[in-house]
Amino acid sequence: MTVVGVLGAGQLGRMLALAGYPLGLRFAFLDENAEAPAGHLGDLTVASWNDHAALDAFANTVDLVTYEFENVPVAAAERLAMRVPVFPPPRALDVAQDRLKEKTLFRDLEIGTTTFATVDTREDLDRAVAVIGLPAVLKTRMQGYDGKGQRVLRRSDDLDPAFAAIGGPPLLLEAFVPFERELSIIAARSRTGETAYWPLVENVHRDGILRLSIAPAFDADGAVVDAAVAIAAKTLEALDYVGVLAIELFQHEGRLLANEMAPRVHNSGHWTIEGAKTSQFENHLRAVLGFPLGATEAIGLSAMVNLIGETPDSAALLGIDGAHLHLYGKPARPGRKLGHVTLVEPGREALGSAIAQVATLVAEPTLRR
Ligand code: AMP
Numbered sequence: 001m002t003v004v005g006v007l008g009a010g011q012l013g014r015m016l017a018l019a020g021y022p023l024g025l026r027f028a029f030l031d032e033n034a035e036a037p038a039g040h041l042g043d044l045t046v047a048s049w050n051d052h053a054a055l056d057a058f059a060n061t062v063d064l065v066t067y068e069f070e071n072v073p074v075a076a077a078e079r080l081a082m083r084v085p086v087f088p089p090p091r092a093l094d095v096a097q098d099r100l101k102e103k104t105l106f107r108d109l110e111i112g113t114t115t116f117a118t119v120d121t122r123e124d125l126d127r128a129v130a131v132i133g134l135p136a137v138l139k140t141r142m143q144g145y146d147g148k149g150q151r152v153l154r155r156s157d158d159l160d161p162a163f164a165a166i167g168g169p170p171l172l173l174e175a176f177v178p179f180e181r182e183l184s185i186i187a188a189r190s191r192t193g194e195t196a197y198w199p200l201v202e203n204v205h206r207d208g209i210l211r212l213s214i215a216p217a218f219d220a221d222g223a224v225v226d227a228a229v230a231i232a233a234k235t236l237e238a239l240d241y242v243g244v245l246a247i248e249l250f251q252h253e254g255r256l257l258a259n260e261m262a263p264r265v266h267n268s269g270h271w272t273i274e275g276a277k278t279s280q281f282e283n284h285l286r287a288v289l290g291f292p293l294g295a296t297e298a299i300g301l302s303a304m305v306n307l308i309g310e311t312p313d314s315a316a317l318l319g320i321d322g323a324h325l326h327l328y329g330k331p332a333r334p335g336r337k338l339g340h341v342t343l344v345e346p347g348r349e350a351l352g353s354a355i356a357q358v359a360t361l362v363a364e365p366t367l368r369r
Pocket of ligand 1: 114137174182
C-alpha cells in the first residue's frame with residue numbers, strides 16, 4: 001500500500017487524506033504540533049522541522065513526500081529528497097516563502113505584478129515610498145499569512161508606526177492595487193507533465209483573511225480566463241512543478257496582476273470537493289503519484305464560506321438544503337479557520353439565496369453583498 005508522507009498536518013492535510021482513502025492510499029504526517037487536525041486521519045510524527053533523525057525516520061516510513069504547509073524549512077524538504085521523491089520540488093517552496101523571490105519570478109516570466117521594492121531599514125522605506133508612492137502596502141517578506149505581517153500606508157504619518165509594528169526586516173513595499181476584484185487560479189501538473197486548470201475563482205477577503213470564494217467567477221470572459229491560465233502555465237513550467245499550485249490574482253483595469261502563489265492545495269480551491277468533477281485534493285495526489293489527472297470542470301456554481309473564529313451550530317447549518325459542512329477539528333480561536341461550508345447550485349439566483357441562508361448563521365459581513 002502506498003504511504004504518502006505529508007509535511008504539515010493542518011486542515012489541508014486532513015482533506016488530502018480524505019481524498020486519498022478512496023484511492024487506497026495511506027498517510028503519514030509530520031508536524032511540530034501534537035494537536036494538528038490531520039493526526040486524526042493518519043500516523044502523526046511530532047517533531048521539529050530541524051530534527052534530522054526524525055526526518056530520516058519519517059522518510060523510511062513513506063513512499064513519497066508532499067506538503068500542505070508552505071513554511072516547512074526548505075532544508076527539511078531537501079533532506080527528505082535525498083531519500084524519497086518530494087513533490088512539489090523544494091525550489092517551489094523556496095520561492096513561495098519569500099515575497100521578493102516570488103515577485104521576481106513573476107517579473108522574470110513577464111507576468112504582471114504590482115511595483116515593489118525591498119526595505120531593510122527605516123531609510124529604505126522613505127526611499128521606496130519616494131519611488132512607489134502612497135498608498136502602498138508594507139509586508140514582511142517571510143512568514144506572512146492570512147493578512148499577518150502587513151500594513152497599508154496611506155499617509156506619510158503612517159510610515160513610522162507601520163515600520164515599528166511590523167517587526168524586523170526583510171520587508172517588501174508594494175504599490176497598493178485598487179483592484180476591481182480578487183481572483184485565483186488553481187492548477188495541477190503531474191509527474192508526467194500533464195496539466196489541468198480549474199475554472200477561475202473569485203475571492204472576497206476581510207482583514208487579509210479569505211471569507212468567501214465563488215466559482216466559476218461571475219462574468220470572467222474568455223480573455224481573463226486565458227490570461228490566468230497562461231500565468232499558471234508559465235509558473236508550473238518554470239518551476240518544473242508537480243502537484244497543485246494556487247496563484248492569487250488582482251483584476252485591475254482589464255489586467256491580471258499576480259499577488260502571490262501557494263505551492264500546495266489552497267483555501268480558494270475547497271469548493272472543488274463538491275463543485276468540480278475532481279477536487280484539488282484528489283488531483284494533487286494524482287499529480288504527485290504520476291496518475292492521470294481528473295477532469296476539472298465545475299458541476300454548477302459554487303460558493304465556499306469559511307468558518308472563522310467560531311463555528312455556528314452544525315445542526316442549523318446542515319438544515320440548509322444542499323449545504324456541505326466541513327469542520328477541521330481545531331479548537332476555536334479568534335481569526336482561526338475552523339471549517340467551511342460549500343454550496344453548489346445550478347444558477348446565480350439559487351446560489352444567492354443559499355448564501356443568504358448561510359449568512360443568517362455566520363456573522364460575516366462579506367456575505368451580505
Ligand atoms: P497577501 O498576504 O499578499 O495575500 O495579502 C492579503 C490580502 O491583502 C490580499 O488578498 C489583498 O486583499 C490585500 N492586499 C495585499 N497586497 C495588496 C496590494 N498590493 N494592493 C492592494 N491590496 C493588497
